[in-house]
Amino acid sequence: MDDRHGMRDVLAVVLAGGAGERLYPLTRNEAKPAVHFGGMYRIIDFTLSNCINSQIRKILVLVQYKSLSLIRHIHAAWNLSYPEWGEFIEVIPAQKRTGDNWYLGTADAIYQNLYSIQPIESREVMVLSGDHIYKMDYQKMVKYHRAKGAAVTLAALEVPLNEAHRFGILEMDANNQVTGFQEKPERPKPSPHNPNTAMASMGVYVFDKDTLIRACYDDAERMSSHDFGKDIIPRLIETDPVFVYPFVDENRKEAKYWRDVGTLDSFWEANMDFVAVDPLFNLYDEEWPVRTKPPMAPPAKFVFADEGIRFGVAVDSIVSPGCIISGGMVRRSVLSPEVRVNSYSYVEESILMPEVSIGRRARIRKAIIDTGAQIPEDTVVGYDYEEDARRFRVTPRGVVVVEPQDFMAPSELGIPGVSLP
Numbered sequence: 035m036d037d038r039h040g041m042r043d044v045l046a047v048v049l050a051g052g053a054g055e056r057l058y059p060l061t062r063n064e065a066k067p068a069v070h071f072g073g074m075y076r077i078i079d080f081t082l083s084n085c086i087n088s089q090i091r092k093i094l095v096l097v098q099y100k101s102l103s104l105i106r107h108i109h110a111a112w113n114l115s116y117p118e119w120g121e122f123i124e125v126i127p128a129q130k131r132t133g134d135n136w137y138l139g140t141a142d143a144i145y146q147n148l149y150s151i152q153p154i155e156s157r158e159v160m161v162l163s164g165d166h167i168y169k170m171d172y173q174k175m176v177k178y179h180r181a182k183g184a185a186v187t188l189a190a191l192e193v194p195l196n197e198a199h200r201f202g203i204l205e206m207d208a209n210n211q212v213t214g215f216q217e218k219p220e221r222p223k224p225s226p227h228n229p230n231t232a233m234a235s236m237g238v239y240v241f242d243k244d245t246l247i248r249a250c251y252d253d254a255e256r257m258s259s260h261d262f263g264k265d266i267i268p269r270l271i272e273t274d275p276v277f278v279y280p281f282v283d284e285n286r287k288e289a290k291y292w293r294d295v296g297t298l299d300s301f302w303e304a305n306m307d308f309v310a311v312d313p314l315f316n317l318y319d320e321e322w323p324v325r326t327k328p329p330m331a332p333p334a335k336f337v338f339a340d341e342g343i344r345f346g347v348a349v350d351s352i353v354s355p356g357c358i359i360s361g362g363m364v365r366r367s368v369l370s371p372e373v374r375v376n377s378y379s380y381v382e383e384s385i386l387m388p389e390v391s392i393g394r395r396a397r398i399r400k401a402i403i404d405t406g407a408q409i410p411e412d413t414v415v416g417y418d419y420e421e422d423a424r425r426f427r428v429t430p431r432g433v434v435v436v437e438p439q440d441f442m443a444p445s446e447l448g449i450p451g452v453s454l455p
Contacts, residue, residue, distance in 0.1 A: 041089040042120065043157035044176055045243075047144065048081055050164030051098030051128060051137055056297045059404055059427070059437050060387070065097060067164035068104035069301075070370045070387055070405070072308050072317065073354040076107055077295060078164040079326045082123070085162075086114065087284075087322055088172035091121035092154060095164065096143050098128040098136060111327030126150060139260030145250040152247065159246050161239040161262065167304055167315065168236075168292040169284035169322050175240055178279050185245040185274035188212065188267065189238035191281045191292050192231045198222035201234035202263045204278050212276040215268050233278055235263060236292060245274060284322045291315050299431040302402060305368045305385050309350050329371040331356030338377065346375075362392065370405075384416075401434040410441055 054066025061069065067078035078095075085093055097104055105125050115121035126147055128136050137143040144151070144161065151159065158179065160172055170189070179187040190204050203222045205214035215235075216222060222232045239262065241249075249266050258265040270276055283290040291314055295301045307314040317324060334353045336346040338361035348364035354371040361377030370388040375381055379396045387405040392398060396409050399416030403409065415422060416434050427435040 040157070040180075041173055041176065042091075043155075044090050044160060044172075045092045045094070045151065045154050045156035045158070046085050046090045046160045046162055046172070047147075047151065048078070048085075048093065048095045048162045048164045049140055049143055050078055050095050050104060051101070051143060052165065053099045054165070054296075057295075057301060059435065060298070060301070060402070061100070062404075062437075063100060064103040065100050066296075068101075068107055071167070071295070071301075072305060073352040073368055074329060074371055075324060075326045076104075076111075077167070078104065078108070079111070079324060080167050080169075081162050081164050082108075082112055083322075083324045084168070084170050084172060086325065088170075090160070090172060091115055091119075092156065093123045094147070094150060095123065095125045096128070096137075096147060097125055098143075101125075101127060107327065111325070114325075120155070139258075139265075140262045141250055141253050141266050142260035144246065145254045145260070148247060148250060151243075156243055159241045159243050161241065161246075163237045165296065166237065166292065166294055169315075169319075170238070171282065171284050172238075172240075174282055175238070175279045179240045179277070182210075182277045183275060184240075184277040185242050186267070186270055186276045187240040187279050188276065189236045189281055190233035190278045191236050191290060192225065192228065193234045195222060195224055195230055195232055198232035198234065201232075204233045204235055206233060206278045210278045210280070212267075212271050212278055214271065215263070217264060233280070236281060237263070240279075245270070285316055286319070287314060287316070289314070298402065298427075298429045298435060299433060302385060302400075302429075302431075302433045306366065306383065308352055309366050309368060311350065329355050331371050334369075335359070337361065376411075382416075400432060401436060403436045404438060407436055407438040408441060409436070413441075 050067040052066050054061035057066055069077050071077045108125055112123045115123055203216040204212055205223045206212050208226045225231050225233050285291045293304045295304050334357040336359045338346050346359040346361050348359050350366045351364050352368045356372035357369050358374045362375035362379040365382045367381050367384045369386045372389050373386045374391045376394045378394050379392045381398045384398050384401045386403045389406045390403045391408045393409050393411035396413040401416050422428050422434045
């Protein structure tokens with residue numbers, strides 16, 4: 035790593051402990067950052083790729099709920115550092131070191147881990163979320179932070195004024211110094227650079243290390259929600275130089291790409307972004323690779339072109355290793371590893387999580403099929419809203435979510451002495 039840019043002095047702390055309740059049932063057995071996304075990736079891979087591509091090699095990942103699969107993934111996929119050079123990617127489970135509580139908020143998560151953060155040689159600490167999808171060169175943000183002489187710098191995305199009520203909005207002057215913070219305001223204040231837009235906080239922070247430590251100790255002694263956006267930042271605005279860093283997108287598309295995949299609808303929409311002919315998010319950029327651990331699985335296979343039945347075909351889709359399209363048709367869909375689509379079946383605008391099997395003649399449209407689900411022959415999903423709502427979970431935007439147990443017999447669910455009629 036080239037130290038001319040001073041990134042050896044930067045520590046990244048990735049907050050990956052959220053329960054992900056709004057993504058349930060995908061988070062039934064694992065933390066939100068560990069959920070499969072875009073085929074063979076996990077959600078956290080995008081933030082960690084940003085770190086590595088930005089030359090940040092000191093990384094702490096704070097986990098909490100249902101963290102086993104996340105810990106295993108990081109150990110298997112992200113063993114890229116050289117400890118003898120002072121590099122590391124370490125996972126820290128919640129340990130209740132400061133009391134009897136698990137993490138009470140984002141700021142409390144940092145506070146409870148100051149014992150790990152303080153001894154690490156660093157000048158700045160980046161606080162990042164492990165569940166957003168975007169490309170960003172943190173090196174540029176750190177350089178901006180130092181040039182401004184800031185105590186804290188907040189990355190912000192320009193959003194249309196009529197959509198700003200959905201975000202935490204940063205008020206700032208013409209020099210980009212923060213003057214106020216509005217949490218999902220009814221009347222958001224426009225950017226001084228463009229009256230038709232407002233600056234939405236992305237949850238990406240650069241702190242001078244001493245400022246972060248002082249602010250977390252101060253917050254711990256207060257009655258608050260112990261959250262950076264609601265508590266830490268508003269107080270620091272009154273005492274320290276806090277600046278906005280306008281988001282520079284390394285995705286290099288006309289529209290800047292940043293997605294919070296916090297709901298089932300946003301998760302489905304972000305996956306659909308990937309399958310467009312000209313995708314909004316470019317996974318194929320060699321200059322900004324998204325890393326993960328490829329599954330130990332054979333190549334994808336498409337069969338039965340010579341049997342006189344419907345070809346094994348997938349168009350405008352992502353098909354991961356280990357998948358077999360066996361005489362079925364797949365359109366505008368994302369297939370995670372080891373999915374099977376059987377003869378005469380049809381899958382459209384859907385996300386098939388790992389180890390899903392679609393039975394013969396099944397028709398699936400605008401659905402998320404959760405890990406391991408075995409869809410029986412002739413099943414129809416996504417064509418009749420009222421029928422789907424009786425059998426499955428249906429989101430506000432009409433995405434049907436199918437769980438493995440939706441097609442299990444009572445005996446398979448662990449209910450003894452009961453059989454289907």
